[in-house]
Amino acid sequence: MTQRNPNSANEVEQFANNAFFDSAFPKQSQDFEEISKYLEENADYLPSMTIFDAAWQKYQDAMN
Template sequence: MAVRESFYHYLMTQRKPTDANEVEQFANNAFFDSAFPKQSTDFDEISKYLEENTDYLPSMTIFDTAWQQYRDAMN
């Protein structure tokens, strides 16, 4: 069974320093979030963390989009 990379690890591949779209900006901000659940592959755990502990994600729809991209990349 293959080991699935964490969502955070995937998200870091989406960072872009300038002219970033919403997912890329999310990745840029998550990079500076030392408490982000970096090893998690669990949607509910990450979603709850973002809802309760961050102010850099203006809409959870951005997380949903990034999560779908992550799932697509893992398949």
């Protein structure tokens, strides 16, 4: 959610915007598998899982 930017064309930021408005998205989860599975099954707003992978990497980098 820290990557949100409603005025950006950046794919990661757009993904964060869309996930923010997805009421079922597991926003509090820190489990890659749980979030990845949710996105694969439910997130029609995510055109490619590589976008999630990039967002996850940014999240991991920020946590370390």
